[in-house]
Amino acid sequence: MTGPLMATDCRESSTALLDQPLVIPDESVTPDEPLTPSETARSLDRPRSGVADSADAEPRVPPRERRKREPTRFGDFIELTKPRIVSMILVTTVASAWIGMSAKTGVMLSLPEWFALLLGTGLVAGSAGAANQVWERWIDPLMPRTASRPLASRRMSVATGVAFTAVLGLLGTVVLAWQFGPAPALVGLATWGVYVLVYTPMKTRTAWNTTVGAIAGALPVFMGYTAAGGQMTDLAGWMLFGVLACWQYPHFMAIAWLCRHQYAEAGFQMTTTIQPSGRSAGWQSIVGSIALAACGVTMCLAPAGDLILSVASLVTSLLVVAATWPLFVAAVRFARQRDDQHARKMMRWSLVVLPAVLLVMTLRVIGL
């Protein structure tokens, strides 16, 4: 992250999103007319009273100064992989491998296998993040959030970015195929393809890109699941996929709201640039939270496909609902009052709720 953090919304990274001091709550209703780049530019220039977007409002809290760290070559390579997203993907990989192990009696990953699984998945996911930044090097400079990325800022050459992408992708695929056979490696390649070749170009074309992104973000669960012995046809694997896919709606709608001006100005088609009132983003967040819980509960009630009404299945089902509750409440509050404060809370809760739900699902299959 570079530059001092100002009290504007959606600055250089989502960490900045989470850090922001709160500003004037949004009581205003924005009409559902798509934000155009020029409107966005105007709205960024001119503060409007009563509009919550902190880019538009006078900050009431003095900007928190952050010392600008000089980018290093090593740091640039790490940034290219989108490390925060990769870390969370690895959390989902651990959970899906535990759940996958329970699908086949007697399978227990050894320590070196765990290492290979996380290394292979991390490398392929990092390669996808890098390829996305190679592709978007012309548009990333248009948003403050992404302008300081190594390729966008031209600190790194395209050839280096492409070479890094290729090395990571190849290494990761070889590690997965060598240790676990073709299934996790092929899922990794398919995920890479959906994210880089389908999702990335769709971002400037249609808001449906989020659905495709949700598929790309959920597919890696099958890498952990199949590496640990699970089958692509198992209900548990698909419920894991469902949890991940549905979770991404509240997760991303919060970001899409906070960054809507930047997205519009750069020319991205997001729900919140097409419907700037945020009504659709609110509904999608609520429905996503409910569907997330439904997938988690289904897995707890029928881990192997057949319904089991036991204490364990009922208790873990309730725990899934309890774990999802804060995200659901945050989504309802955001839908009712669409402002930065509520969007930021929803984003924060999304990062807590996903590991919590995955933990409950894992506990369900390992003995509860």
Ligand code: HEM
């Ligand atoms: C439709 C799918 C998704 C979209 C459009 C999306 C979008 C984003 C964006 C734009 C950011 C800010 C990136 C940054 O500048 O750091 C972000 C942050 C993040 N995303 Fe997502 N994401 C999606 C799915 C996922 C998935 C599948 C995961 C992992 C399982 C994930 C985990 C994270 C994490 C951990 C952060 C960083 C939050 C922080 O900074 O603390 N996201 N996401």
Ligand SMILES: CC(C)=CCC/C(C)=C/CC/C(C)=C/COP(=O)(O)OP(=O)(O)O
């Ligand atoms: C194993 C493997 C290949 C995993 C890759 C899957 C992956 C990286 C999913 C991330 C999901 C996603 C849509 C992130 C946002 O990207 P964005 O382009 O909207 O974010 P940006 O605007 O910050 O660039």
